[in-house]
Amino acid sequence: MDTGIILLLFAAGVVGGIVNAIAGGATLITFPVMLMAGLPPVAANASNAVAISPGHLLAAIADREKIPPLDRALCLSIAVSIAGGMIGALLLLALPDRLFVLPVPALIGFATLLFAFAPHLQRWTARRRMDSRPSSVAGACVLGGASIYGGFFGAGLGIILSAILSIADPGDIRRVKVLKNLLATGVSLAAITIFIVQGRVYWPQTAVMLFGALAGGYIGGFLVRILPARAVRIAVIVAGTVMTVVYARRYWF
Template sequence: MDGWIGPLLAAAGFLGGIVNAVAGGATLITFPAMLAAGLPPVIANASNAVAIFPGHFIAALADREKLPSFDTRLLLLCSATALGGLTGAALLLILPARLFVLPVPGLIAFATLLFAFAPRIQAWAQRSARPGAHRRTFRSTAVLAAASVYGGFFGAGLGVVLTAVLAITEPNDIRAVKVLKNLLATCVTATAMVVFITKGMVAWRETLVMLAGALAGGYAGGRLIRVLSPAFVRWLIIVSGSVMAGVYAQRYWWPA
């Protein structure tokens, strides 16, 4: 790594850890940092997934009071999302690298829009919840599995999709939704990681530097969440994501 790459990755991980603790959306910061470090896009994506993986699990454990019971429904949801993550990672592995590069600007733009409209999506999901919507239906499981395929393939914005779907099945308890979302995101990323690590797709030096920063940022974010405005963080992420989408559109779609 060049002299400036280490501090860049550590700083991106640290900021991403804070962002995940306060508002979510760290991938919009950490993935571009991996690209800026000179990693090929597919390797950058796999390395980024490993670097930010602990954040999902730690976030779920942070609210132990709302951890769901280990029952048939939880096993079904974890299995479906794990299978979806595995499928997405395998798809990333099978496709030629150039077919991943081409949609990268669009994926970043999509994730940014999803993040920007997350409150409205979640509010709509809760309004749409009907009595009995909490029943364990194969429809909601199938939607979660489909979202998990995207999560295993790229991942940015996955939390918003999972939260929106779960808000229909868990109306009136946003804390329970957030905890279950983090558990399912852990399942998605864990199975994707198995593929990435087994196939040697992880740049370990860059990953470990970012991981250290992300852990420190997650701890700092847990403290900052008491004083830092989530609205400010949200707008910072939206602006950053928009800029990054434009930068990578110019790089991959309209190169000089």
């Protein structure tokens, strides 16, 4: 790697760490940079997953007083998340790069839309949970689908899980967020274990971005007190939109 690529990867990690700490959505920044660094698309996705993996776990630990008891329901949810993450990762690795690149613009676009409409989605789920609660089987199926998506690509997984958990659990939002981070950690660890065992992680690029993400997360912990989350959200949405257009032109036209 030349100096320019190293600086780009580290900077993307820092920005991604800050973005995750304040508003979420780091993958919309970090995954395209892995592609810019010259990694094949599938390897870029796998390496990016490893680079940003500590974020959810650190967030859960930061609010550990809200971690739910390790009962049957939590164990089942974690098991479903891990299984889904493994299935998603295996599906990703089963695709050759030439096929994976086809849905990349759509995946980035979907994640961007999900991120943009997250506040509306959260309000909808808040109203929905007042009306009804889904069965445990239905909840496990939906969680499994979300986990498979998370293992396959991952951008927007936190938003999807927050929506699912807000419907299933009428408790406070902090508990929902902590549980979301725990389940996302399960998905992430399952997926990156598969990626590492299969040798699909490019470690030099991953290590540089990982250190940047850790530094960005630390910085974000301070910036969250002064930076308006709305401004960060707008910047991420603009970046995601630009990346969607760029990769649509590259892979579709």
